[in-house]
Amino acid sequence: MAVYTHIGAEAMAALIAVYEVGDLVSAKGIAEGVSNSNWLIETTGARGFDGKAGGARFILTMYELRIEIGDLPYFLSLLDHLAAHDCPVPRTIHDRDGRLFRRHDGKAIALIEFLPGVSVSEPTVGQARAVGAALARMHLAAADFSGTRANAMGVPEWQRLAGACGQDGLRSIDPLLAALVAREMPVLADRWPDDLPRSVIHADLFPDNVLMLGERVTGLIDFYFACNDLTVYDVAVTHAAWCFADEGRRFRPDLSAALLAGYESLRPLSARERAALPLLARGAAMRFALSRAYDWLNTPPGALVTRKDPMVFARQLAFYADPANASVFG
Amino acid sequence: MAVYTHIGAEAMAALIAVYEVGDLVSAKGIAEGVSNSNWLIETTGARGFDGKAGGARFILTMYELRIEIGDLPYFLSLLDHLAAHDCPVPRTIHDRDGRLFRRHDGKAIALIEFLPGVSVSEPTVGQARAVGAALARMHLAAADFSGTRANAMGVPEWQRLAGACGQDGLRSIDPLLAALVAREMPVLADRWPDDLPRSVIHADLFPDNVLMLGERVTGLIDFYFACNDLTVYDVAVTHAAWCFADEGRRFRPDLSAALLAGYESLRPLSARERAALPLLARGAAMRFALSRAYDWLNTPPGALVTRKDPMVFARQLAFYADPANASVFG
Numbered sequence: 001m002a003v004y005t006h007i008g009a010e011a012m013a014a015l016i017a018v019y020e021v022g023d024l025v026s027a028k029g030i031a032e033g034v035s036n037s038n039w040l041i042e043t044t045g046a047r048g049f050d051g052k053a054g055g056a057r058f059i060l061t062m063y064e065l066r067i068e069i070g071d072l073p074y075f076l077s078l079l080d081h082l083a084a085h086d087c088p089v090p091r092t093i094h095d096r097d098g099r100l101f102r103r104h105d106g107k108a109i110a111l112i113e114f115l116p117g118v119s120v121s122e123p124t125v126g127q128a129r130a131v132g133a134a135l136a137r138m139h140l141a142a143a144d145f146s147g148t149r150a151n152a153m154g155v156p157e158w159q160r161l162a163g164a165c166g167q168d169g170l171r172s173i174d175p176l177l178a179a180l181v182a183r184e185m186p187v188l189a190d191r192w193p194d195d196l197p198r199s200v201i202h203a204d205l206f207p208d209n210v211l212m213l214g215e216r217v218t219g220l221i222d223f224y225f226a227c228n229d230l231t232v233y234d235v236a237v238t239h240a241a242w243c244f245a246d247e248g249r250r251f252r253p254d255l256s257a258a259l260l261a262g263y264e265s266l267r268p269l270s271a272r273e274r275a276a277l278p279l280l281a282r283g284a285a286m287r288f289a290l291s292r293a294y295d296w297l298n299t300p301p302g303a304l305v306t307r308k309d310p311m312v313f314a315r316q317l318a319f320y321a322d323p324a325n326a327s328v329f330g
Numbered sequence: 331m332a333v334y335t336h337i338g339a340e341a342m343a344a345l346i347a348v349y350e351v352g353d354l355v356s357a358k359g360i361a362e363g364v365s366n367s368n369w370l371i372e373t374t375g376a377r378g379f380d381g382k383a384g385g386a387r388f389i390l391t392m393y394e395l396r397i398e399i400g401d402l403p404y405f406l407s408l409l410d411h412l413a414a415h416d417c418p419v420p421r422t423i424h425d426r427d428g429r430l431f432r433r434h435d436g437k438a439i440a441l442i443e444f445l446p447g448v449s450v451s452e453p454t455v456g457q458a459r460a461v462g463a464a465l466a467r468m469h470l471a472a473a474d475f476s477g478t479r480a481n482a483m484g485v486p487e488w489q490r491l492a493g494a495c496g497q498d499g500l501r502s503i504d505p506l507l508a509a510l511v512a513r514e515m516p517v518l519a520d521r522w523p524d525d526l527p528r529s530v531i532h533a534d535l536f537p538d539n540v541l542m543l544g545e546r547v548t549g550l551i552d553f554y555f556a557c558n559d560l561t562v563y564d565v566a567v568t569h570a571a572w573c574f575a576d577e578g579r580r581f582r583p584d585l586s587a588a589l590l591a592g593y594e595s596l597r598p599l600s601a602r603e604r605a606a607l608p609l610l611a612r613g614a615a616m617r618f619a620l621s622r623a624y625d626w627l628n629t630p631p632g633a634l635v636t637r638k639d640p641m642v643f644a645r646q647l648a649f650y651a652d653p654a655n656a657s658v659f660g
Contacts, residue, residue: 028361
């Protein structure tokens with residue numbers, strides 16, 4: 001939850017006026033994102049506004065932290081590319097000069113479409129299947145996207161995070177976490193593949209970043225970890241994000257099967273991609289265990305941001321690393 | 331800013347289903363209110379929903395703190411009463427059993443209309459006039475409202491807050507604050523009138539609690555301090571809330587004149603009400619100086635809520651108490 005910056009109504013109206021979206025009607029700071037401020041904006045739209053019926057709606061994002069401004073053209077033009085290829089992602093609204101983002105008070109801001117839908121907490125089989133298919137559609141649609149961005153959250157970054165946490169730090173969270181990281185990190189670094197198909201990947205497709213209405217995906221959002229990397233690693237991340245219940249304690253084979261079937265309905269995995277999935281899923285679990293561990297150790301209690309438990313993904317890492325579970329990916 | 335409670339999409343859909351407002355389409359936690367959690371809710375509405383055009387919108391409030399549940403029927407039925415009398419306030423949406431509020435996880439929740447408009451930061455003369463008129467309309471419309479609620483933020487509560495802060499506490503904020511409270515509190519307690527016309531008052535009509543489109547008031551919101559008290563005290567509160575700039579340092583005679591003229595265009599003040607205004611404005615400034623001082627001393631640094639500077643209203647209190655400024659209210 002976060003709205004870090006106050007923008008008064010007059011400043012907001014002036015800010016919205018640089019887009020061809022009509023006049024400002026409403027602006028509500030929304031509690032989404034941990035590194036940006038976001039507002040749900042309503043305008044009169046192109047058609048006029050009678051004061052009752054809904055006008056046009058948008059999300060205004062102010063980039064506060066973490067985002068490299070140099071990466072914004074990649075993220076924002078990717079949205080346009082995917083939307084033009086019928087992926088359910090929010091279009092970027094360009095300003096009157098055609099720019100994807102602007103500056104306000106020294107910070108970058110961007111306006112994107114508002115999409116309907118809610119983020120599920122307890123996915124159904126039908127929803128997992130739909131998310132798998134949406135992920136595959138995104139991978140296929142991005143094939144001719146010209147932008148490139150390296151994965152800033154790849155194996156070298158996990159190693160850096162593990163070092164920054166230190167064995168003592170990890171042990172202070174849970175001795176099991178320290179032991180798992182010590183055991184798994186060399187395996188991942190040694191065996192991480194680099195000869196599989198690559199594409200744009202979302203790299204963070206948790207339920208929070210998917211809007212749904214029933215079993216229909218209405219929005220894939222929050223592309224701020226998107227990058228070019230192994231396509232099937234995105235399947236592994238999404239698997240880790242969707243296929244466990246009870247804080248990582250309970251694997252859900254039904255959701256797993258549905259997610260993979262949905263994905264393969266549009267983009268069948270090659271034998272080599274499938275064979276790599278168990279290791280890539282261990283990597284995905286490591287990535288989130290370590291970024292959460294780092295934030296856990298570096299977020300003061302009582303801060304604005306709720307700390308997320310790294311042990312959820314430590315449990316999933318142990319699951320994926322157990323040879324008894326090798327059959328999960330077929 | 332605040333969303334204290336997480337409600338998953340599935341629970342939210344079930345919660346919305348108890349109202350006759352169609353199916354849940356979107357729910358965004360919004361950063362408004364300091365003691366409640368609020369969500370901007372969109373539903374399919376009565377007419378169906380094509381996935382693009384705006385459906386019906388509402389604000390869902392979960393009462394977390396401070397609100398006495400016993401007061402909710404007063405606040406919520408007041409909204410219905412005022413809306414039925416053409417005041418721009420959000421109607422309360424009753425559930426299928428006709429209830430104004432419900433329980434969810436042990437907390438009270440209510441669904442109210444969403445209203446368009448933004449809260450201005452730098453009011454214009456036209457906006458101040460419109461707010462004055464909206465306040466008078468509200469007072470007149472509430473004349474036949476049957477509910478009653480005592481003002482929990484009246485003189486006795488200021489005395490309690492001053493005692494709870496203590497002279498040392500007030501001095502730790504600013505020696506001028508301690509001196510002002512010591513000088514003014516006996517005057518206010520001694521001279522506070524009780525023989526002026528009474529009605530429902532909003533008692534907290536700051537710009538944050540008024541939605542506007544241009545110079546039109548589209549919404550008076552956040553009635554959680556509403557109560558029955560001296561009608562003209564509400565004029566004094568609204569005056570203190572709207573007629574100063576630069577953190578209470580600069581009185582704006584143009585806004586003051588416009589606010590009072592707007593009010594009197596619908597409800598002229600009697601000579602006795604007008605004569606009482608300077609003292610009541612001192613009281614209004616005291617009320618906000620003390621509630622802010624108390625929160626200042628009792629809010630840990632780094633907490634979710636931004637502390638508001640009590641000195642803004644200490645300055646205004648000094649202004650209102652200065653005989654040289656007696657002519658402000660005519």
